[in-house]
Amino acid sequence: MKTYPITPIGKPRMTHRDKHRPIHKRYFKFCEDVRRLNIKLHYKHAHVIFVLPMPKSWSKGKKASFMGELHQQTPDIDNLFKALADAIFKNDSHIADVRITKIWGNEGSIIIRP
Numbered sequence: 001m002k003t004y005p006i007t008p009i010g011k012p013r014m015t016h017r018d019k020h021r022p023i024h025k026r027y028f029k030f031c032e033d034v035r036r037l038n039i040k041l042h043y044k045h046a047h048v049i050f051v052l053p054m055p056k057s058w059s060k061g062k063k064a065s066f067m068g069e070l071h072q073q074t075p076d077i078d079n080l081f082k083a084l085a086d087a088i089f090k091n092d093s094h095i096a097d098v099r100i101t102k103i104w105g106n107e108g109s110i111i112i113r114p
Contacts, residue, residue, distance in 0.1 A: 004037050006030070007108025008050040010079030011086060027083065034087035039110065041088050044097040047113040050080050051105035063106070071102040084110065 009030050012023045041048070052071050054063050081100050085092040 001111060001113045002040075004034075004039050004110045004112070005107070006033050006037060006039075006110055007053060008075075008080050008102075008110055009083055010075030011083035012079075030083060031087035034084065039084070039088060039112070041085070041095075041098075041112060042114060043095045045114065046097075047099040047101070048081065048084065049111040049113070050077070050100070050102040051107070051109040051111065052102060053108045054104050054106065066104040067106070069104050071104050077102050 009026060012027055014024060050071075052075075054066060058066075077100050080102060081098070085095060089095075
């Protein structure tokens with residue numbers, strides 16, 4: 001199991017004109033950071049856990065009750081995985097068996113289990 005200290009983001013919808021919007025700049029920075037951290041993903045039997053940070057505005061009690069619980073809000077789980085897979089692979093069509101989970105945490109991170 002490997003934990004990478006990077007806050008996951010979903011892949012945004014992109015057109016040729018959208019390249020310079022702030023969300024796309026954050027996405028391209030995320031891709032660079034994934035490569036810099038040398039994140040590896042096996043094409044089969046991997047379990048990817050996206051840990052999404054809780055809002056700073058939440059109370060300590062609310063944060064404690066949500067810690068490690070399933071994250072059931074946006075960003076969508078498929079967009080999170082698309083962003084990660086596109087950052088790691090030039091062609092991700094060979095990925096055959098991956099389990100994906102998203103949970104709440106204090107800090108954003110990506111955990112990859114074999």
